[in-house]
């Protein structure tokens with residue numbers, strides 16, 4: 168988004184322009200599914216006010232680009248920013264109308280992006296509703312005028328009228344996308360709170376075991392509520408979409424891509440992802456990073472604590488499912504940690520960039536923001552969380568754990584940053600952790616994992632050798648392509664500065680022109696060309712840079728990879744052994760399974 172600083176100052180200088188009434192109507196016409204129309208009925212007390220499209224902090228999809236036919240019933244309007252419309256109209260009632268013309272949807276579609284089909288779609292959210300600047304806390308009403316056969320599922324607050332909803336303010340309005348259509352639906356109650364599971368199937372959906380699917384969600388919810396003791400919501404809605412990928416957390420709902428073909432082969436296929444997004448209801452949505460704003464049309468500035476918001480959410484997605492007794496891909500906690508540590512030690516980015524530096528480029532930054540390194544705030548944060556958990560268990564002689572830190576941060580309503588996390592950890596363990604936060608969070612340093620595993624009588628062993636898969640040497644393909652939306656060129660992203668690609672002089676952001684003389688215009692074309700290379704092949708790479716063209720020849724070779732194994736220290740103390748036993752056997756909080764369902768179909772049935 169283009170925002171000139173003078174415009175920002177001018178916008179902020181205006182006090183609230185309107186009060187009392189904002190009534191939204193969103194209309195989908197089944198005869199024209201190219202988009203939807205929105206009407207906002209406003210009672211104004213000023214003659215100048217502004218409407219804006221919010222930027223999502225994580226995925227700023229900039230749907231202000233697709234607003235068409237903006238009109239006002241009285242007065243006039245001008246666009247004062249890419250995402251801001253200014254209206255000048257006499258006091259009183261003003262009707263604002265616009266159409267959201269959906270861009271062509273790529274296949275598969277991201278679960279949080281809106282879509283419309285004859286059997287349903289996803290509408291509203293930051294992609295659909297404008298909000299009134301200066302009146303962000305004003306409650307609003309939303310009426311949905313949708314095809315008659317469609318059911319509605321959303322985090323918006325229900326009213327007696329099934330087509331009318333309310334939101335406590337602009338942030339709740341845009342953080343409550345609406346899934347509507349021919350939905351399947353189940354409900355259950357945990358801790359007295361109502362949970363609704365909605366599934367939108369494709370017309371050719373594969374049948375799956377819906378009982379196992381919903382029951383696993385209920386057990387996940389049960390474990391999260393057992394950890395925190397209470398929820399930041401009164402009712403919660405799972406919005407599952409067939410034919411989509413990815414997921415996005417919201418304050419009292421979640422949008423998740425849930426291909427029925429995946430659920431058909433395993434009803435728990437999405438469990439880890441669902442547990443992750445559900446945990447975000449606390450750790451990210453309720454416990455917000457200090458840089459988060461309630462709502463804004465400007466892009467989210469970098470966030471320093473995503474290692475905690477994402478990494479501890481990874482940690483707890485794994486923990487909640489182990490506590491619920493699910494069989495996970497990583498059979499044991501040790502196997503899980505071995506896998507994470509193996510990724511960690513093979514990536515030089517973690518020695519070079521602090522957790523905060525990697526956090527700051529995790530959202531809304533182009534790939535290549537770390538130069539020829541690529542890193543995961545999720546992985547780094549999960550390992551930091553694991554180490555802190557061990558420090559707390561050791562210092563408290565097994566009486567406390569990271570669970571107490573999560574509860575303390577949630578109960579205090581703390582804004583999340585390194586200082587508040589450090590304070591919470593130090594309070595829980597009654598120990599000093601400034602050294603740890605200085606060394607691994609605020610500055611770059613490779614986690615000395617044996618120090619922390621040693622507290623529970625475990626240690627790592629590192630072995631190195633050629634990277635192999637199924638007995639065959641791996642080719643060094645540690646490079647990939649990236650395509651900016653407004654750029655026709657595929658840009659290279661060098662994922663590791665020790666790769667053959669970096670050694671041949673290539674760098675992240677280089678604009679790719681040709682491979683072996685043949686132009687490459689898409690990232691998938693680059694991927695398939697790379698996958699066709701064999702060890703011993705050479706490939707001529709021609710790129711462009713701000714300084715001019717560059718060409719080099721890369722010889723395809725294998726590469727070295729380290730593997731981490733974890734085993735027991737032979738002379739572990741009694742405390743170490745006792746801590747190890749409790750760390751290895753997750754505390755379980757068993758639930759009486761079963762759920763009240765509106766779905767009367769047999770156990771394995773076609774999801775319609």
Ligand SMILES: [Zn+2]
Pocket residue numbers: 443447477480
């Ligand atoms: Zn996440």
